[in-house]
Amino acid sequence: MRVEALVKHPALVVCSFVIGVLVLGLPFIGKIEAPVIFLMLGRFHPLVLHFPIVLIILALMLELAIKFKFVPNATGLQLSLLAASAFTALIAILAGYFLFVGGEYSGELMEQHFWGATVSGAGVFFVTGLYLLSQRFQPVYPFYIGLLVLTNLSIGFTGHIGGSITHGKDYLTEYVPLIFQDEPAGSKTVEEMLVYDDMISPIFQAKCMSCHNQSRSKGGLIMSSLQSITKGGDSGLALITPEDLDQSELFNRVTLPADHDDVMPPEGQSPMSEQEIELLKYWITSGASPEQKVTALQAQPEIASVTNELLPQLARYRRKQAMAELKLKEVTNELEAVGKKLNLAIEPDSLEPGLFSLRVKFPPAPFNNDQFRELAPYNDAFSRLSIVSSSINDDGLYHISQMTNVKKLYLQKTNIDGSGFIYLMQMPNLETLNLSFTKVDDKVALDLLKFPSLKEVYLLGTKCTPQVVEALRKNKPGLKILFEEGPYF
Structure with a gap:
């Protein structure tokens, strides 16, 4: 069949609009129980999603080229682009749907991406139908062009949401605040730079922090500050011993062979470069001082060339670090406003850099389960909670369990009876x-054995008997049980 006859075939128009409507209705079906083979096909979504994106962009570019007479009218080529875009969009959307129903991805961003994909996919089919109609009825052509532009915009937005799921919500706009700073990020002069703050720390931020941060402290090690590095991890080995490389476990780990089980960072992540390792070696052997200046290194022949080579390379790391500091400042201001609204004291935690402590003011301000909703956007920002004498009960423990970075939780003199301990068992830190002075009794106290990281618990004024306390000590010898009221902080 010739192209001229094909583009005017009414069945193609009807088919395009019908499939578009069906695609648009996909979110209303919701999640279904899909066979395993379809769940496997869902994994191919990232491989096929780029085809419809590129093809629909090319379709718009071709229309612009025809409009401005860069190329002659090309009905066959345009129909091919639109048909290929529609076909690959349908495959990408179905694969994405099976990935969605598999349950591996969820949340607000995922919902937005799913809706954006179905609207964009339906748009591709409607655009194709309008193009076919426009070949028979010229007045339809402006509607086709308008929808083609809108579909491209929708695909751009949907792609941004998809990238945000993978890279984080602010991935595209991450550097915008730095553009409007009076001084560029990391714009210290070399004379002002410190070896640890401006060279070593940015290297750790880039190469180590993905596994050793407040949210994910692999091996109990957090590397967000020199204080936390000095503290070390669960192994008990000194991470850095000034002037002694052999006793500096950090140096030992980063210099292990690439195929060694204990090498850091592990396989699949970017290791430190030879220059970065050389810098780390010199900093440790020269005393690992946080006050050491970069100019002092430039004055030493054995390390000067390495230092000068690294300084331009580390500028990118310092920008990342500056971005993290800006975000922390922004979160600090937001939490201060939330604290004032709820009459809570929310402050940076001096023991956990980058995280915050929360406490009920004395005399106790009214605080109940419902007010946790105000704190939900910042769940991962807290390391210590003191909600002493508040009116929360075990239902409120669900909200607390979402604060996965909390290490210290003070609940004395509340309405807790332990029926909500199942939530707290999910807290990894x-x-x-x-x-x-809560209603906890022997039955629920035994559940303390199931808390993965619990090291100390205060039980003064509870209904726990000495026999159960002894059983707790016997079955969890690392757990310190204290019969004191304990700190409020």
Whole structure:
């Protein structure tokens, strides 16, 4: 069949609009139980999604080229682009749907991406139908062009949401605040730079922090500050021993062979370069001082060339670090406003850099389960909670369990009876739990054995008997049980 006859075939127009409507209705079906083979096909979504994006952009570019007479009218080529875009869009959307129903991705961004994909995919089919109609009825052509532009914009937005799921919500706009700063990020002069703050720390930020941060402290090690590095991890080995490389576990790990089980960072992540390792070596052997200046290194022949080579390379790392500091400042201001609204004291935690402590003011301000909703956007920002004498009960423990970075939780003199302990068991970092003067009894106290990281618990004024306390000590010898009211902080 000739192209001229094909583009005017009414069945193609009807088919385009019908499939578009069906695609648009996909979100209303919701999640279904899909066979395993379809779940496997969902994994191909990232491989096929770029085809319809490129093809629909080319279709718009071709229309512009025809409009401005760069190329002659090309009906066959345009129909091919639109048909290929529609076909690959349908495959990408179905694969994305099966990925969605598999349950591996969820949340607000995922919902937005799903809706954006179905609207964009339906748009591709409607555009194709309008193009076919425009070949028979010229007045339809402006509607086709308008929808083609809108579909490209929708695909751009949907792609941005998809990238945000992978890279983070602010991936595209991450550097915008730096553009409007009076001084560029990391714009210190060399004379002002410190070796640790401006060279070593940015290297750690780039090469180590993905596994050793407040949210994910692999091996109990956090590397967000020199204080936390000095503290070390669960192994008990000194990470950095000034003037002694052999006793500096950090140096030992980054210099292991690439195929060694204990090499850091692990396989699949960017290791430190030879120059970065050389810098780390010199900094440790020269005393690992946080006050050491970069100019002091430039004055030493054995390390000067490495230092001068690294300074331009580390500018990118310092920009990342500056961005993190800006975000922390922004979160600090937001949490201060939330604290004032709820009459809570929310402050940076001096023991956990980058995280915050929260406490009920004395005399106790009214605080109940409902007010946790105000704190939900910042769940991962807290390391210590003291909600002593508040009116929360075990239902509120669900909200607390979403604060996965909390290490110390003080609940004394609340309405807790322990029926909500199942929520707290999900907290990977909870080390201290104060339950003094609550309704906790022997039955629920035994659940403390199931807390993964718990190191100390306060039980003064509870209904726990000495026999159960002894059983707790016997079955969890690392757990310190204290019969004191405990700190409020």
